[in-house]
Amino acid sequence: MTGTILHLADVHLEAPFCTSGLAPTIGTRRRQELCAAFTRALTLAREQHVDAVTIAGDLYDGRYALPETGTFLADAFAALSPIPVIVAPGCADPYDDETSLYPLTRWPDNVTILSSTNSFTPVAVSPTLTVWGAAWRAEGPPELPQVAVTGDHRHLVLLHVGPAATGDASSGVPGVTPAALRAAGFSYALLGGRHAGGAWPEDDPWGCMPGSLEPLAPDEAPGRHGAALLRIAADGACSVDWLEVGCWRYAAVAVDLGACTTADEAVTQIEAALERGGVRADARAMVTVTVTCLPEDGLDLTDVRERVEARAHVTLRVERPFPYDLNQLAQEHTVRGLLVRRFRAASETGATNGAAPTDPALKRDALRLALRALDGKGVRPSEVA
Incomplete structure (x- = not known):
C-alpha cells in the first residue's frame, strides 16, 4: 500500500x-x-x-x-x-x-x-x-x-x-x-x-x-x-x-387531499406521505409537499401548513388541475369566452413585444379565479395566499 x-x-x-x-x-x-x-x-x-x-x-x-x-x-x-x-x-x-x-x-x-x-x-x-x-x-x-x-x-x-x-x-x-x-x-x-x-x-x-x-x-x-x-x-x-458524514437531506412527496374535509384529516394524510417518504418527526429534512388535489368545497391550508412545519421543514405547494376547457370556452359567445380570447391575445402580444415575462402558472391562476368569479363561486383564503 x-x-x-x-x-x-x-x-x-x-x-x-x-x-x-x-x-x-x-x-x-x-x-x-x-x-x-x-x-x-x-x-x-x-x-x-x-x-x-x-x-x-x-x-x-x-x-x-x-x-x-x-x-x-x-x-x-x-x-x-x-x-x-x-x-x-x-x-x-x-x-x-x-x-x-x-x-x-x-x-x-x-x-x-x-x-x-x-x-x-x-x-x-x-x-x-x-x-x-x-x-x-x-x-x-x-x-x-x-x-x-x-x-x-x-x-x-x-x-x-x-x-x-x-x-x-x-x-x-x-x-x-x-x-x-x-x-x-x-x-x-x-x-x-x-x-x-x-x-x-x-x-x-x-x-x-x-x-x-x-x-x-x-x-x-x-x-x-x-x-x-x-x-x-x-x-x-x-x-x-x-x-457519509452529513445529517440533512432534501425530499419531495405528493399527496392527494381531495377526500379531506378538515385540517386534521389533511395533516394526517400529509404525515402519512412523509412517513412513506422516510421523513420522520425528528428528521433533518427539507421537504417539498405537492398537494395534487383539494376537495371541491375547499380547504384552508394555512393551519395545515403551520402544523406540518412542526414535523419537518416543509414547503407546501398546491398543484391544481385547471378546472376549465379553455379551447371550448374560447368558442363561446359569452363573457367567459370573451375573457379567454382576450387573455390569450394579451399573452401572445406580451411574448412578441418584449414585455417583461410573467410566470405562466401565475397567469393561469389569475384566469382561473376570474372564471370562478364569473361562475358565481367564492374564493377561498388559501387560493390567494
Whole structure:
C-alpha cells in the first residue's frame, strides 16, 4: 500500500441557506451542523490513520465567511497534526480575492494552502506519494506537468474544476482528462466543483468528486455527499470508499387531499406521505409537499401548513388541475369566452413585444379565479395566499 487519503470538497462553510420562505433560525442551524459534519469528516481521518487530508476547493463561502471561520479551520486542522492537510482553493473561496481567509489566517505547520493558479505545486505526502495541486482560476487549470514514475512512487492531482465542468460527470475537465493524466504519469485526480459527487468520469474513472458534505439545495439531492477515502496501491491502482458524514437531506412527496374535509384529516394524510417518504418527526429534512388535489368545497391550508412545519421543514405547494376547457370556452359567445380570447391575445402580444415575462402558472391562476368569479363561486383564503 502506497498511501491513504481522505478527500473533501465543496464544504461551503458559512453558506447562507437563504431559500425563499426558510426561517433564519433554520439557516443558522444548518450552518452549525455543516461545521459539525466537517468535524466528523476530520475525525474519520484520524480514525482511518490516513496519510493526508486533501480539500479541492470551496471550503468556505467567501461572500459570508468571517475571520472566525479561518480560526475554526486552523484549530480543526491543528488537531489533526501530524497528518498533513492540503487545500486547493476553489471558485467560492479564491486565494487571490481581497477578502480571502487563506493569506489572513495563521495556519498550523501541517497545513499547505496552494496559492498558485498558473502552475501545479508538488506536496510530498510520504516518500512514495506526492500530491500536485493548483488554486482555481476562471480560465481553467494550468497545464499538467510531466512527472516521473519510479518504483512504487505515485502522483496525484488535486484541483477544483469550478462550475464550468460540473454539469456532466462524464465530461472532461479542460486540459485534464483520464488520457492526459495517464500520459503525464498521474495515477488519480482528486477533484472538486460538483456538489452531487461521484466517480470522474463515470465511464472511465480516473478520479473522484466527493460532493458536498450534505446537499445544499434541492437539486443536489442525487449523487454522493460526504468524504472519499482513497486507497492507492503500490502498483498505482486506486479504490474509493464513500463515507457519509452529513445529517440533512432534501425530499419531495405528493399527496392527494381531495377526500379531506378538515385540517386534521389533511395533516394526517400529509404525515402519512412523509412517513412513506422516510421523513420522520425528528428528521433533518427539507421537504417539498405537492398537494395534487383539494376537495371541491375547499380547504384552508394555512393551519395545515403551520402544523406540518412542526414535523419537518416543509414547503407546501398546491398543484391544481385547471378546472376549465379553455379551447371550448374560447368558442363561446359569452363573457367567459370573451375573457379567454382576450387573455390569450394579451399573452401572445406580451411574448412578441418584449414585455417583461410573467410566470405562466401565475397567469393561469389569475384566469382561473376570474372564471370562478364569473361562475358565481367564492374564493377561498388559501387560493390567494
